[in-house]
Amino acid sequence: MDKLWNLLTLYDKILIVLLLLGSVFFIVLPLIGLTTEGNNLIDGEIVIQSSGIIQARIPLSDTYGDKALRIEIAGPIGTSIVEAFQGRVRMFEAPESDPEKICEKTGWIDQPGPMIICVPNQISIWIEAAEPEFDGVSW
């Protein structure tokens, strides 16, 4: 550890500290926004966009059935299958020709912020919370 410290120049250390502070700041910032906006997720919806066009908006309240909702989305390299269940959504199956299948590995998302992205098939899926309501509170 001592050795590593000696290898780093002053500018290296400044760079590392700036990058760490900057990235932590931008990670924490949206988290603060989420908690103050309140939990309006019951009214939220799942948005599926492909090739720049919004293909489907599914209210989260529709996903609490007995069976998972499966939606097929066609993209440039094949058909992706999206699965929504119990207020969560994931990429169930990426096309065979997707070399890395990053969208499948992303797993479930259940809140606004993270996004399922399939760059080769130009699909993005995210959750939008309903507009925050201020119950009679005026600014």
Add this chain to the structure above:
Amino acid sequence: MERTRKIVLISLLVSLGLILHFVEAMLPMAFIVPGAKLGLANIVSLMGIVLFGFQGGFLILMMRIILASLMAGTLMTINFYLSIAGGLLSFLFMYGAYYYLGKRFSLLGISILGAVFHNLGQIVTAYYIIANPGIFYYLPYLILLAVPTGLGVGLVTYYTLSYLNRYFVKGVEHV
């Protein structure tokens, strides 16, 4: 003799880069942050810059990317463009940092810069492809990861180069 040595060394670095590229593809990192990678192939790009300057380094980078995508069957697909975008941007910044700010930054800092700009190049390209600004949500997570991975890559490069300089690269002109 000089020229032959250079050709052999560049080819060796390209094949090393190819192997690292495929080893990396087998390591599961995407569960931490989608798209996250160790950046092992960057070891070779950085070594190329230090040993052979702009021309040689550029040659090593482009040959590695084109050959790897030929082997994986992704030439001219979106994955290929993502590789090129990240690779080129990180190459340009690492080259600039090494030759113009080399006294201020060590190889470790330069490698971290390379990792950060690799992420930046890929995310911006991906943004143009899927046309969704929400993709930038992952950028701070990727940059946070780029610090330790870049540090690791820089350390490997540093120790490999100090070994190479002693035993292998005597005949090659380098700055």
